[in-house]
Amino acid sequence: MAPPVTFRPRGGAILAAIAIAICAIGLAYVAVTEGVVSLVTWAWPIVAVAWGAWLLYIRPSVRVTDGFVEVRNIVRTYRVPWGDVEDIDSRYALTIQTVDGRRIRAWAAPAPGARQAMTTRREEVTRTPGEGDTRRPSDARGTSSGDAAEVVRRAFETYQREGGTVLPGGTVTTWDIPVIVVTILLVAGAILTLVLPHG
Known part of the structure; x- marks a missing residue:
C-alpha cells in the first residue's frame, strides 16, 4: 500500500505565509502601541485577512490514496x-x-x-x-x-x-461547517469594526 500523497501549490502557500506573518506583526504593533482594548477591536479585520489567506491558499489540497482521491476546496x-x-x-x-x-x-x-x-x-x-x-x-x-x-x-x-x-x-x-462559521464570524466582525465609529 502506497502512502497518501497530498498536493498543495507552493507559490500560494508562500504568499499566504507572508500575509499571515504581516498580520501577526500588525497585531503585535497594535497591542504595543494602542493597548489591549484597541487590539480586541482591530483584531477582527486583521485576523480576517490572515484567515482569508489560509482559506484560499493553504487549506485547499488534493490528496491521493490507494482507494480514493480527495479534493479539498x-x-x-x-x-x-x-x-x-x-x-x-x-x-x-x-x-x-x-x-x-x-x-x-x-x-x-x-x-x-x-x-x-x-x-x-x-x-x-x-x-x-x-x-x-x-x-x-x-x-x-x-x-x-x-x-x-x-x-x-x-x-x-x-x-x-x-x-x-x-x-x-x-x-x-x-460541507466544512466549522470553517464556514468561523469565516462568517470573522467577516461580520471585520465589517462591524470598519463601519462603527471608534472614539
Missing part, C-alpha cells in the same frame, strides 16, 4: 473512490469527472495563466501521462494543474491496471 471536501472516476482533466483546473457526470474542480490546482500557457513548449508536456493529442499546457510539469494531474492520473492508472480498494457509498461531499 475552500468550504467543501469531495472524496472520490477510484471506481467512481470517469475522467481526469486539467483544462481550467484539475477536474475529476465521475461516472454519474459530476465535475469536481480542485481549487488547489488551477491551470496556468494565459502568459505561462503561451510560453509552454511542446516538449514540456510530452512526458506527462495521457495521449499526445489530449495533452495541453495545463498538463505541463511545474504548473499546479499539471503536477496535480500527473499524481492523480498515475494513481488512477495503477488502480485500473492492478485493481484497488473501492470504498462503498460512492463519492462523498462534505
Whole structure:
C-alpha cells in the first residue's frame, strides 16, 4: 500500500505565509502601541485577512490514496473512490469527472495563466501521462494543474491496471461547517469594526 500523497501549490502557500506573518506583526504593533482594548477591536479585520489567506491558499489540497482521491476546496471536501472516476482533466483546473457526470474542480490546482500557457513548449508536456493529442499546457510539469494531474492520473492508472480498494457509498461531499462559521464570524466582525465609529 502506497502512502497518501497530498498536493498543495507552493507559490500560494508562500504568499499566504507572508500575509499571515504581516498580520501577526500588525497585531503585535497594535497591542504595543494602542493597548489591549484597541487590539480586541482591530483584531477582527486583521485576523480576517490572515484567515482569508489560509482559506484560499493553504487549506485547499488534493490528496491521493490507494482507494480514493480527495479534493479539498475552500468550504467543501469531495472524496472520490477510484471506481467512481470517469475522467481526469486539467483544462481550467484539475477536474475529476465521475461516472454519474459530476465535475469536481480542485481549487488547489488551477491551470496556468494565459502568459505561462503561451510560453509552454511542446516538449514540456510530452512526458506527462495521457495521449499526445489530449495533452495541453495545463498538463505541463511545474504548473499546479499539471503536477496535480500527473499524481492523480498515475494513481488512477495503477488502480485500473492492478485493481484497488473501492470504498462503498460512492463519492462523498462534505460541507466544512466549522470553517464556514468561523469565516462568517470573522467577516461580520471585520465589517462591524470598519463601519462603527471608534472614539
